[in-house]
Structures are given as structure tokens and as C-alpha cells.
Amino acid sequence: MTPRDAARCGRFALALAALAALLTLGTGCAAQAYRREHLADPIMSFKAQAKLDARKMKSFEAREGSTGGTGGAGGGCACN
Amino acid sequence: MQLTRRLGTIALATGLCAATASRCAADEMLDTQTLGSLFRSFTDSGHVTVQSLMNDWAFPFAGQAALSLHWNNEHVTIPAIAAAPGSAEAVDAITTASRPITTNAFQDYVKVRNEIQGELTREHAAVDYYLSSETDYLAQQVGAKTSRDFHDQRLNVAVGTSYGWDAIKPLADADTRTGSSGKTTVHADAVATQILSPTTVLRWGLEVFLVDGLQHNPYRNVYAGGTHVPERHPDHRQRRDTFLKLNQYLSNRSSLKFSYRLYNDNWGITSHELGTSVNQYVTHGLVASYEYRYYTQTRASFYRSEYLTTSGIDGYLSGDYRMNELASHLFGASVQMDMKALAPGHRLLSRTGLWLNWERYFNSNNYSANILETGVDIHFQ
Numbered sequence: 001m002t003p004r005d006a007a008r009c010g011r012f013a014l015a016l017a018a019l020a021a022l023l024t025l026g027t028g029c030a031a032q033a034y035r036r037e038h039l040a041d042p043i044m045s046f047k048a049q050a051k052l053d054a055r056k057m058k059s060f061e062a063r064e065g066s067t068g069g070t071g072g073a074g075g076g077c078a079c080n
Numbered sequence: 081m082q083l084t085r086r087l088g089t090i091a092l093a094t095g096l097c098a099a100t101a102s103r104c105a106a107d108e109m110l111d112t113q114t115l116g117s118l119f120r121s122f123t124d125s126g127h128v129t130v131q132s133l134m135n136d137w138a139f140p141f142a143g144q145a146a147l148s149l150h151w152n153n154e155h156v157t158i159p160a161i162a163a164a165p166g167s168a169e170a171v172d173a174i175t176t177a178s179r180p181i182t183t184n185a186f187q188d189y190v191k192v193r194n195e196i197q198g199e200l201t202r203e204h205a206a207v208d209y210y211l212s213s214e215t216d217y218l219a220q221q222v223g224a225k226t227s228r229d230f231h232d233q234r235l236n237v238a239v240g241t242s243y244g245w246d247a248i249k250p251l252a253d254a255d256t257r258t259g260s261s262g263k264t265t266v267h268a269d270a271v272a273t274q275i276l277s278p279t280t281v282l283r284w285g286l287e288v289f290l291v292d293g294l295q296h297n298p299y300r301n302v303y304a305g306g307t308h309v310p311e312r313h314p315d316h317r318q319r320r321d322t323f324l325k326l327n328q329y330l331s332n333r334s335s336l337k338f339s340y341r342l343y344n345d346n347w348g349i350t351s352h353e354l355g356t357s358v359n360q361y362v363t364h365g366l367v368a369s370y371e372y373r374y375y376t377q378t379r380a381s382f383y384r385s386e387y388l389t390t391s392g393i394d395g396y397l398s399g400d401y402r403m404n405e406l407a408s409h410l411f412g413a414s415v416q417m418d419m420k421a422l423a424p425g426h427r428l429l430s431r432t433g434l435w436l437n438w439e440r441y442f443n444s445n446n447y448s449a450n451i452l453e454t455g456v457d458i459h460f461q
Binding site: 039044063066 | 120122136273275278279281283285287289319320321323325327329334335339341343345349351353359360361367369375377380402403406408437441443447449451453
């Protein structure tokens with residue numbers, strides 16, 4: 001691993017720690033179970049969007065140099 | 081080709097078995113299954129067309145287990161080289177080919193891809209298998225994931241991993257010098273979803289991909305040092321990204337979604353992606369959505385628009401514009417209709433959803449594409 005790679009990994013770890021802290025602090029003001037009707041609405045759902053996101057990722061991978069953003073590996077070839 | 085036929089037979093048999101099984105157990109399973117079908121049409125400024133027909137089927141087992149199956153049949157048409165044989169334009173078209181160049185390079189090239197995926201879930205864990213087959217490429221992947229709730233279900237943490245192995249067998253070609261090869265991908269991700277308020281939810285994810293093997297186009301040549309030489313990319317690539325997604329519910333029955341993704345790899349590409357969408361109930365059961373995405377990336381360290389020698393940069397040469405700096409925009413609009421709102425008493429329509437999605441993509445390489453999707457989902461719940 002080059003020093004440049006090590007620095008990148010360090011920045012990544014720092015981002016991880018910062019966001020973990022953000023999530024931990026965020027739990028204090030989170031919604032109670034009985035107040036979650038809006039969060040359960042399909043227009044707020046991450047799950048309903050997942051298949052569309054996966055198809056988009058496959059299209060973008062074939063036209064751009066990066067990948068990811070869906071929380072899963074795409075698989076398949078990058079031909080089209 | 082034989083593999084494609086065999087896959088087609090397997091897929092047909094699977095479909096028939098599924099249909100038979102669901103028919104036989106109709107009385108018991110009708111209230112628990114989900115069926116979905118989607119047609120997708122892709123056309124771009126290079127006149128490449130991709131038409132996909134996707135089918136999804138999911139049903140639960142006893143004991144909180146569920147099985148979901150996905151099949152995608154895709155026809156890809158890469159147009160004929162539109163230049164006179166032997167002309168400079170034809171040579172340029174051939175050297176950046178994304179298709180095998182044989183004696184019929186001046187005719188359209190059509191290939192078929194079949195994709196099958198199965199996922200078995202039980203409570204908070206899932207395993208899946210993926211297979212994609214075309215005449216010169218066979219990809220397989222196994223994966224597993226699990227999730228757990230914390231803080232009275234206000235925080236969910238999910239982790240997943242997968243291993244993919246691809247077999248690449250370039251077709252006979254007038255100038256291809258790449259033999260059979262392979263590629264493996266090891267992937268791991270961690271995703272946390274946090275409820276911030278009764279109307280706000282945040283998702284954050286981290287992903288790592290380790291890719292080894294053939295990662296360039298075996299049909300493409302690069303103009304270097306006054307001649308044409310085969311494209312060559314490094315065999316190893318470390319890819320990582322982190323993303324944030326924020327969904328906000330608004331009081332007028334709409335939602336705003338924001339996303340950001342930061343990507344980096346050891347080839348020197350760093351990218352940023354910003355996305356936003358608005359989703360609005362127009363009337364009961366009808367949702368309209370509008371989307372915008374902006375993307376920008378730096379170039380790979382070995383990419384050049386011109387190579388002075390045939391050894392390229394550190395032995396690598398690329399004619400792939402995805403390795404260059406680029407920026408892109410995407411605009412999208414979609415409508416989703418829950419037929420229950422129109423026919424609440426109808427046995428089938430009340431369980432049916434229809435949707436239509438259109439996207440316009442364009443980037444700084446004078447490339448643009450239109451994507452049209454239409455689909456139907458039936459929920460037997």
C-alpha cells in the first residue's frame with residue numbers, strides 16, 4: 001500500500017467514524033413507533049426504490065467509471 | 081450460444097414449474113405472492129438499443145422464510161459501422177469497437193443476455209445466487225446479508241458480502257488477440273438506516289469491491305505510437321464508495337429525497353454523485369415523481385487521449401471513455417398508479433399497480449440516452 005493509498009484509507013475511516021457518531025447522536029430524537037405512519041408510506045420507502053436503483057447502477061456502470069451506491073454488488077457483465 | 085439456449089430452457093422450465101406450482105396451490109398461496117413484470121427500452125445517441133423483459137416472483141414459506149426469483153431476457157443491438165469499408169472513419173469505428181469485428185462489421189450486431197437471480201430470506205438474513213449469460217460472457221455470484229434493529233427499531237444496521245466469478249470467452253474476431261479469461265469480484269458493504277424524526281429518515285452506506293482479472297474490452301484496440309494495439313487495463317482494482325440518502329416527508333403528501341455518493345479507486349478515479357427527487361400524490365393512488373442526478377469524475381492515471389508509444393502509461397492503454405474525466409446529468413419523470421383506487425372491489429385490479437418511467441441521460445462526451453420503462457406489479461396480499 002502506497003502512502004497515498006494509506007491516506008485515502010485514513011480519510012475513509014475518519015468518515016466512517018464521523019457518520020457513526022452522527023447516527024448515534026441521532027437516536028436521541030428519533031420517532032416513537034406509533035408516529036411512523038409517514039415513514040411507512042411508499043413514497044418514503046428505500047425498499048420500494050431498491051430494484052430501480054439496481055437497474056440504474058447497471059446502466060451507469062456501463063457509461064461511467066465508478067460503481068456502488070445501492071448497498072450490494074451488481075454482478076453481470078459491463079457490456080451494455 | 082449453446083449456453084444461452086440451455087439457459088433459456090432452464091428459465092422456461094423454471095417459469096413453467098413456478099406457474100404450475102402457483103396454480104396448484106392457488107387457494108393457499110394466492111394471498112401471499114407477488115408477481116411483477118417490467119419492460120425496459122434503452123436507446124442512445126450511438127443508436128445502440130437494449131430491450132429488456134424482466135419478471136419477478138416472490139412468495140413466503142412457513143416460518144418467516146421467503147423465496148424471490150428474477151429473470152431478465154435482454155436483446156442488445158449494436159449498429160453496423162456507418163462508414164465505407166477501408167475509410168478512416170471505418171478504422172476509427174473498428175478500433176473503438178464494443179463488439180467483435182468480423183467480415184460482417186458493416187451489419188448490425190445483435191446479442192441476447194439472460195439473467196436469473198434467486199434470493200432466499202429468513203427473518204433478518206438472506207442468501208442469493210445470480211447468473212448472467214451471453215455468448216461471450218458468463219457471470220455468477222453468490223451473496224449473503226443480514227440486518228439487525230437497535231434502539232427500539234429506530235436504527236437498522238445491515239451488512240452484506242458477495243463473491244462473483246466471471247468467465248470471458250471473446251468471440252472469433254478479425255483482430256482480437258485476447259484469449260479466454262476470467263474475473264473475480266469480492267464485495268462487502270455495511271448500511272445503517274436511522275429514523276431521525278417522524279418524517280425524516282437517513283441511510284448511510286459503505287462499500288468495498290476487490291476486482292481481479294480481465295477488466296478491459298477484449299474487442300477494442302487503441303491508437304498508440306502510430307499503430308493499433310489491444311487495449312490493456314490493470315488486472316487488479318480496489319473500489320470503494322460511501323453514500324448518504326435522506327428522505328423527508330412533507331405535509332402536502334409528498335416527499336423529498338436527497339442522495340450523495342463519494343467513490344474512489346486505485347486506478348485514480350474519484351467521483352461525486354448528487355441526486356434529488358420529488359414524489360407527490362397527485363390524487364388517491366396516483367404518484368408522480370421527478371428526478372435529477374449530477375455526476376462528475378476524475379480520469380484514471382493511465383488514461384490519455386493519445387498515447388505516444390505502444391507501451392502506453394506503465395504498460396496500460398485505454399480507449400474507454402469511462403476512464404476519462406466526465407460529467408453527466410440525468411433528468412427523470414415517472415407516474416405510479418395503484419389500481420385499487422380506481423377499482424377497489426375488483427379481485428385482480430385492486431391488487432395491481434402500474435407504472436411508467438422515463439429518463440434522459442447525457443454526459444460531457446457528447447453521449448446521450450433515453451430510457452423508458454413500463455411495468456405491472458400484482459400483490460396477492
